[in-house]
Amino acid sequence: MTSQVLALESLQNEVSFMAKQSIDDGRQHLNDLEVKHLIKMTGDVVMKIKNQTKEFYY
Numbered sequence: 001m002t003s004q005v006l007a008l009e010s011l012q013n014e015v016s017f018m019a020k021q022s023i024d025d026g027r028q029h030l031n032d033l034e035v036k037h038l039i040k041m042t043g044d045v046v047m048k049i050k051n052q053t054k055e056f057y058y
Helices: 002-024 032-058
Strands: none
Touching: 002 032
16 A cells, blocks of 8 residues: 555656746646656556556455
């Protein structure tokens, strides 16, 4: 369960960092590359949690 929390915390930190960087650069939106990166990272975290949950319950 701890690794799930760490994975979610890592995702949260990445989103916060990118949002702050965008604001600091004077942008109101993330660029396409940033959005794709966050989508991939979110998918990776979801799969990690899903796989660990399967292992825990089966």
